[in-house]
Amino acid sequence: MSYDLWYWPTIPGRGEFVRLALEAGAISYRDLAREEGAGALAADLAVPRDMPPFAPPYLIADGLTIAQTANILLFLGERHDLAPGNLAGRLRVNQLQLTIADMVGEAHDVHHPIAGGLFYEDQKPEAARRAEDFRANRIPKFLQYFERVLLHSGDWIAGDRWSYADLSLFQLIEGLRFAFPKRTASVIRDCPKLLGLHEAVATLPELQDYLASDRRLPFSDGIFRHYPELDAA
């Protein structure tokens, strides 16, 4: 059994949260747009389906098309034991994943506060204002929340091993460090549990091959972008 993943081929973006789960879970998959190009993704998106995706990423599994990052991860978590199986653990991991998704959306909207279809250059003054609020209020609020959640758990978010939400939290921190290196450093310094979780995922034996491979895409001009003028300690 192998899954087909579809996501934009040149950015980590939301696809990376799915890739990390697939890789850490040693789950067989093809990354189709990376094999066949963005044109193949555009063509696949136009295929009529019983349940069409609104946007990538989406996963084709056993004939089902599953979209929305947190929904794909919910499926993988249940099917491949990448999250606790009990009710409290499942809801906890899903709740955290949705909160991570909220912060990812906000990190994107910092450089695109007016419209995703316009260039950053067309919305720079608005981006500067939104970045100021994101740095002053949102980065501390989200990171301190995740720290607070970790204070009530062990080394991992839920249970005694990693879940897909641990992997996503690692990726979120990676993205924030790329996009807002100064501000992220000054906030995360006071979040020892979050720093410990980031390090634990970065050194996870299950991920070492992947993280060193060219399957792991660097950040560039996707959701997490580094514009020096939008960052400050």
Next chain:
Amino acid sequence: MSYDLWYWPTIPGRGEFVRLALEAGAISYRDLAREEGAGALAADLAVPRDMPPFAPPYLIADGLTIAQTANILLFLGERHDLAPGNLAGRLRVNQLQLTIADMVGEAHDVHHPIAGGLFYEDQKPEAARRAEDFRANRIPKFLQYFERVLLHSGDWIAGDRWSYADLSLFQLIEGLRFAFPKRTASVIRDCPKLLGLHEAVATLPELQDYLASDRRLPFSDGIFRHYPELDAA
């Protein structure tokens, strides 16, 4: 058994997606901030918890605190049969709920494109630009997507009876009609399946008492807001 719901007491907001599911499912609950006021909600948010909510709404059920609207609905859907029980149906309803949540977030950011902590009056020029894009691109894209999903289903989103995502889609259309009456009318006119679903939920026998009661809050200055200057056909 009864649940405790916590949400801001004066707006429908994200809490209303949960209320509609509780009411249509004839599930016993207390709406605590409406009984005890916003101060009680603020106090409850400060209570230390194993899994703290990032923000309302949250539901206290069997000792668990469950937050994130789509996560609460996933729980209620499984526990009270408000969604199909099979894998494809569960994922379909969750995927759709997450796409509804994305549009709700965007509808909010039209009037608050810079910062949720500032007043609309502090970000009016930015809101005017974002509204232009929301009307031209996002309202058609989302509504035509939901219409396309409904073309592949019967009268309801998944299966032969309503699910919580059907209720949420009704509420989303209600909110859009309040906030952007002109633009919503001109786009939804070409979405007959969506109009049919809205009508089917509006006339659902299970909801008639609720919709006529004062438990059903009117839209005002919450997520969906009507600023005439942000709307146009």
